[in-house]
Amino acid sequence: MLADCKKKFANIDDAFAPVLVCRRHADALEVLHISAGLCRTFKLSREALLHGLVLPVNDIVHPDDIVRVLRYMQRSYLDPDEPQQFSYRMKLPGMTDYIWLLSVIYGHRLPDDTILQYITSLDITQEQLAHKEQEAKFEHTSALLEKILDTTQTALFWKDRERRFLGANKAFLDYYEFPSDKVIIGKTDEDMGWHGEEEPFKNDEWRVIHYGESTYRVHGRCMSHGEMRDIVASKSPLIENGQIVGLVGSFEDVTDEIRRQEQSRKLNVQLQQALERAESANRAKTAFLSNVSHDMRTPLNGILGIAELAVKTDDINKMREYLQKIMTAGSLLKDLINDTLELSRIGSGKKQLDLEVVEADHMLERLITSIRSSAEQKKVNFHVGLALAELGFVQVDRLKLSKVLLNLLSNAVKFTPEGGDVWLLGEILSSDEQQGLCRFTVKDSGIGMSPEFIPRMFMLFEQENALSAQGVQGTGLGLSIAKELLTLMGGEITVDSVQGKGTTFTVEVSLARVNVPHGEKKDEVDEKINLNNRQVLVCEDNELNREIVTTILEMNHLRVLNAENGEEGIKRFLESPEYSIEAILMDIRMPVLDGLEAAARIRALSRPDAKLVPIIALSANAFQEDVDASRKAGMDDHLTKPVEPEILLSCLAEHIGAYTKKQQG
Structure with missing residues (x-):
């Protein structure tokens, strides 16, 4: 049988595929035939092939392929009827390089228990080189794609049809502070629990996977870096062989944008x-x-x-x-x-508190004088009950507090019929070493207010309709101003009124207490100080105003010197004996030399009475900055034109009395 085989192989045409026929013993290989095609594959002669093929496998097979080749040869020996196909690299003596071979072993066991094997070997070197080149390109492309994914600032991720994560890029992992994608692979958003609301993302992923729709910038919220952040996500289906196998998505943080x-x-x-x-x-x-x-x-x-x-x-x-x-x-x-x-x-925002230290029990004396005069003219009984002496000295904006109470008291007198009563009461609700909470009550037995008017009584120009019918006129601004000023002072105002019976306003304000040493305490003002024969210098450029003031003073037995401007006023003062002028009434706006400069120059004179003589501004300039400018120029007080005679005389009595005591002291 073996002889027949050899004869048959000898007739095999050289055009046949590369074939090796051999007989394999338990520990030896006998080459029976080498085809011409096989010689062409190795580019060796039959003799060279015969010499090389009988060498040990370790000498002719590439080291990386030896184990695999021996495994397939063992299989072909144990089960010769089962074809074995494998690829490997081989280099025989006389060859410079390894060539890749794809070999198929067909076998048959002979009666003597040897194995007759037919081995066809195709040269697949070019195919392998092309495959390796393709693999290299694929690896390069994969590395490039991975580099792009990891360097892009957009967070990218991909999931399977069950919405489980398959992977994510570096931006995604950094956003959630994950060390690697192993944290998320195989998990869903619900497993991660990072969304404040899961439905927006879950619903749009369902549309992507089951309907092939792409979604764009779907808004949602997620937990990142310890806070809930706003993101927008876009997603598209992953398609392989016409089937949706998952989705790929991206998102961006829009927290700052939102x-x-x-x-x-x-x-x-x-x-x-x-x-x-x-x-x-x-x-x-x-x-x-x-x-x-x-x-x-x-x-x-x-x-x-x-x-x-x-x-x-x-x-x-x-x-x-x-x-x-x-x-x-x-x-x-x-x-x-x-x-x-x-x-x-108030509307300009320039209104601010001008605090001064005053004796609590005497801080409203000018106000009381003014209201008493108005009440007497209208034949209304005016009652005063102030119990504030316990507070001693306090720090307060006396002008603003007086303005609040003046508006309330003026209304009370105005809206109280002849023979009626108006009260001004003051009491201490509570006090400690730092402050005292005071309550001032202005009460009248006048016409009162209707329940409909009370809610809007602090609005501008609001007046009770019934007042016009009764011939009572007013500006409709007083209560608005009182409310604004009291708010500035941190106080509160309430009202209780019964139409036809009267009105009671209650004002509560906190006053800071001041500890004034005994030697520094201000002298109390004697309201009944004798102004007879006291000499006053009046500096006023307007002839009519000068006449009015002069007449008021002379009617109350004061002596008057007149000057038409500041320069003339200084001259009159210098021409008068020392301490003979006991007060100066100074207009502000005057030709030649204004009142502010005149007051400053008088204070700068070397004669002793120049530093002490009371200088009182008597001006139409009524703003707070005007009052401040007067005091800065050295004036002691500021009265606004047109001034009421009682206020003017009260102011003169106060300052002349203090001036007299300073001379005596």
Whole structure:
């Protein structure tokens, strides 16, 4: 049989595939035939092949392939009828390089228990080189893609059809502070528990996987770096062989963007509100000017009309009646001007507290003097009950507190019929070493207010309708100003009123207590100080104003020196004997030399009375900065024109009394 095989192999045409026929013994190999095709594969002669193929496997097979080759040879020996196919590298003596072979072993066991094997070997070196090149390209592409994924700032991830993570790039892992993708692989978003609301992401991933839809910038929130952040995610299906096998997605953090949008939205709202406030303020300003214009023209019309009637009458009684009406209308006009200026100061934001140290039990003396005079003119009984002496000295803005109470008391007198009563009460609710909480009560037995009016009584120009019918006139600004000033002082105001029976206003304000050493305590003012024969220098450029002040003073037995400007006032002061002028009333705006400069120059004089003589501003300049400028120039007080005689005389009594005591001390 073996002889027949050899004869048959000898006739095999060289065109056949590379074939090796051999007989394998337990420990030896006998080559029976080498085809010409095999010689061409190895580019060796039959003799060279015969010599090389019988060498040990370790000498001719590539070291990396030896184990695999021996394994397949062992299989072919144990089960010769089962074909074995494998690839490997081989280099025979005479060859410079290894060649890749794809060999198939077919076998048959002979009666003598040897194995007859047919081995076909194809040269696949070029295919292997091409495969290796392709693998290298693939590895390069994979490395490049991995580099791109890891360097991009966009967080990327990919999932299977069950929404389980298959991987993610570095930006994704860094965002969630994960050391590697092993933390997330095989898990869903629900397993990770990082979303505040799972439904938005779960629903859009369902559409991607089951319907092949792509989603774009779906908003959601997730936990990152210890805080809930805003993100938008975009996702698309992963398709292989026409089937959706998962999804790929990306997301970006838009927390700062949303915060900026929210800030922009709030800013737009604020701008819109500011615009509305500006428009409202503009409308209020227009309405305010309209109301002020109307309310100014009303008393002005009365003054001019009645003045014309007074000029034409010879009846003394009629003349007195007309003059009284002129005074009433003028007083109303003065109140309106003062209130308008006060509102202007409040609205400009320039209003601030001007604190001074005063004795609590005496801080309202000028106010009381003014109201008592008004009450007497109207024949209204004015009652005062102040129990504040226990506080001693306090730090307070006396002018603003007086303004609040003045507005309340003026209304009380105005709206109380003849023979009625008005009360001003003051008590200490609580006190300690630092401060005292005081309550001031202004009560009247007047016409009262309706329940409908009380909620809007602090609004500008609001007046009880019934007042007009009863002939009671007012500006409608006093209560608004009182409320604003009290708010500035940190106080509160409440009201209780019964129409037809009267009104009670309650003001509560906290006053800081001041410990003034006994030697520094201010002298108490003697309200009944004798002003007879006291000499006052009046510096006033307006002839009519100068005449009015001079007349008031002379009617109360004071001696008056007049000057038409500041320079003349200084001259008059220097020409007078020392201490003979006991007070100076100084207008502010005057030609040649204004009152501020004149006061400063008088204080700078070397004569001893120049530093002590009371200088009182008497000016139409009514703003707080005007008062501050007066005091900075060296003046002791500031009165606003038109000044009430009682206020003027009270102020002179206070300062001349203090001046006299300083001379005596």
